[in-house]
Amino acid sequence: MTATTEPPAITPDISSPAIRPPHRRSPFALVDIYRSAVGKKWVMAITGIMLMGFVFFHAFGNLKMYFGAEDFNHYAEFLKELLVPIVPKTFVLWGLRLGLIAAFALHIHSAYSLTRLNRQARPVKYQSPRDYVAVNWAARTMRWSGVIVGLFLIWHLADLTWGWANPDFIYGDPYWNVSTSLDRAPIAALYIVANIALGVHLYHGAWSIFQSLGSMSPRFTPRHNPLRRGFAAGFAILVAGVNISFPIAVMTGVVG
DSSP, X not given: OOOOOOOXXXXXXXXXXXXXXXXXXXXXXXXXXXXXXXXXXXXXXXXXXXXXXXXXXHHHHGGGGGGOHHHHHHHHHHHHTTTTTTSOTTHHHHXXXXXXXXXXXXXXXXXXXXXXXXXXXXXXXXXXXXXXXTSOHHHHTHHHHHHHHHHHHHHXXXXXXXXXXXXXXXXXXXXXXXXHHHXXXXXXXXXXXXXXXXXXXXXXXXXXXXXXXTOSOGGGHHHHHHHHHHHHHHXXXXXXXXXXXXXXXXXXXXXX
16 A cells, blocks of 8 residues: 655745735724725825815915015914914914824825735736726826925925025015015926926815715716816816916016
């Protein structure tokens, strides 16, 4: 008789994306929800709404520039004194800033995580230009427009909030800081390019936000597409257009 030999045991490779050990459940339910693709899409959509609200009110608050230095500086001081004397000066303002920083960080992380999940689910890239039929140009450049806006935000703070990048910066005189900064052609051009990128990013973000939140059934999407597209285009053009008007106004002498 011949001895039978058992086949060697096969140890699964858990490093492969196809075979992964299950996640341990977190004591916080929200963390478990965020680990899923649906949870990440919800976080990206909700933080996107928060950031859209910020850029909208920020742009229209800055329209005070057209009323002169006194009105613009008074508006800047008003923001520092929200709910004073109930709370200390700048307390609410810094609370809003920290909330926006958290929203911005979560927005970036959820977008990055979703990109990784998509790549793991489809390791082979699309092979034909026809695969882009359903994806517009704004969607395909979403990552790069987001990077441009993020880098510009850092520059914007260094230029007009901290004063590191503005040699003529005067603390407590925001009208002077804005007008002297945008009076330099390279800086004005930078603000225009960055806000064009912001407009592109807002367009696709506003367009896709309904889908991310699941507020429209897929069978009704074609009927609502013109409404969604109109809202996205109108919002993006409005915010980016207002922001772009400031460097143009300073460079042409309308403001300054």
